[in-house]
Amino acid sequence: MRIPSLSIFSSLVLLSTSVFADSGAGGLYPPGLLPLINRANALLSTGQFNDAAKVYSEAIEQSPADYLLYYKRATAYLSLSRHNAALEDFDKVLSLTSHTFDNAHFMKARIYAKEGEFDLVRSSLDSYVSSLSAQGRPIDPTATDLLRSVDEAEKLLAKARREKKAQLWTACAESCSSIIRDTASHSIEVRVMRAECQLAAGDVEGSVGDLTRLAVLLPPSASMELQVRIWRLSYFLLPPTHGDDGSTSAAALAPLKSCLHYDPDSKFCLPLHRLSKALEKSFAKLEEALQKEDWRGAVNILTESGKGKEKDLWGRYEQAMKEHTSREQLLGQQAQAKSKEPPIPLPDPFTHSPRRQILLRALCKSYTAIGTVTALHNADKWCSMLLTMDGCSEDVDALLGRAEYLLSSEDDVDGSVAGSSGGDSNWDEAIRLLEKAFEASGRSNRDVHSKLNQAKKKVKQRRRKDYYKVLDVDRNADERTIKKAFRRAAKSAHPDKGGTEAKMAAVNEAYEVLSNSELRARFDAGDDPNDPSGAGGHPFSGGAGGNPFAHFFQQSGGGFPGGGAYGPGQGGFKFQWSN
Helix, strand or coil: CCCCCCCHHHHHHHHHHHHHHHHHHCCCCCCCHHHHHHHHHHHHHCCCHHHHHHHHHHHHHHCCCCHHHHHHHHHHHHHCCCHHHHHHHHHHHHHHCCCCCHHHHHHHHHHHHHHCCHHHHHHHHHHHHHHHHHCCCCCCHHHHHHHHHHHHHHHHHHHHHHHHHCCCHHHHHHHHHHHHHHCCCCCHHHHHHHHHHHHHCCCHHHHHHHHHHHHHHCCHHHHHHHHHHHHHHHHHHCCCCCCCCCCCHHHHHHHHHHHHHHCCCCCCHHHHHHHHHHHHHHHHHHHHHHHCCCHHHHHHHHCCCCCCCCCCHHHHHHHHHHHHCCHHHHHHHHHHCCCCCCCCCCCCHHHHCHHHHHHHHHHHHHHHHHCCHHHHHHHHHHHHHHHCCCCCCCCHHHHHHHHHHHHHCCCCCCCCCCCCCCCCCHHHHHHHHHHHHHHHCCCCCHHHHHHHHHHHHHHHHHHCCCHHHHHCCCCCCCHHHHHHHHHHHHHHHCHHHCCCHHHHHHHHHHHHHHCCHHHHHHHHCCCCCCCCCCCCCCCCCCCCCCCHHHHCCECCCCCCECCHHHCCCCCCCECECCC
């Protein structure tokens, strides 16, 4: 239940104005005080709380016993969330009025509710109700609403503690959110708990948001240490945030600048500020190179191949991660000290870091775009690493880079013999990766689709059977040369002479094409007559054809039957080798 809003500020302005007017008429105030009071009231009523508090302070110097001045300044402090200062002024009001100014008790209760000090809320409300009763006034319903809200917040707090102990991280964060939203917006305990539960649930951004708010609530000494932790979580686990100028530097440095605001020479924050500033400068240079498609320039920034302070960004960022992403550094000593509570799970920075992902993608894309054999080998390394990052198993850039490397490899089946039966070859894997990339792009990326078609065409061309290579003859060989080459190849390919059935079939197939002028012309034009996907289909399906073995072998008993893999002759025939 949300604490009810009050019109107490406006009523106080009317109340104090009338009191001051009456006092002024009696000449009880020193000269110049009433103008100060009127000015402060005007500032308060228009929401200029900081200026109002300053002017009330000037008025208090002239009239230090006036409880209404303290009360009005306390309301200004409360609006500025300066709760400690407001409590001091409300206590001063009660001291000056012998604890009879009942509204001061109620305002203290409201502050304690915001702070999550629920026992103190009840104590102040008891004093408030007692003061009303002593004056014969009815109990204010807003006090009842506040007490009901505190009761609900205490129940939710107990529930959140149970959920955290049971490692129900999301439920814990939701319970804490209800407390913060409805009652205890400034409770350090609840904000710490929500930050831890959000981090454990994987909501790093939400956790950092709570820690940033805590840095404002805590004293400077504790705030400085917390700002360092905020920087580590933000810089290594969150994506870069672009500022108004389009750069990411300001947002990255913000926590450390807040730390240096308290201590410009901080031994914790100053070195980290310098490190972060240098890294961000290199990130900006890298982004500029990538936008210009200066791939070699990008590689020079990312690796040790470059020159100057901007080089080896990858190595410098990796080293920074190793030095600043331990559990103790990311969770803080306060969280680590709670040994009885369940350990808070953290994402692995080396697979989760968005900035690391940016660097890997830049290395992957740059080496792929350069396209030399060495560059594609490097691309395969970096693209493979990119695929291991959280959420990047179907990263289009990484899949393209790996596919380009595999297509550049000669490690495939021998197309001259086995044709397209490559199985799990590099080229098959490249096609699979490109198809996966096209699907990951929503089947809408024209560049990926074009690369896929080109790859399929390239693979088909490289796997196209080379019948000239099978018979080991030149492309301009005449019929006699082809026939002699066939006899020589058939002897070595035959199973009886140490060959295999597959080699014998390939030799027969090559001779059938090259010994036929029409089929040879088709092959020379880029059309394989034996390719089932081609226009002509297989030219020897069931046809008689000429049997080349008839010219060289005796059709006598023994040996292997003809047809099939040993020649397409009509009917069966047998042959034997002459000694």
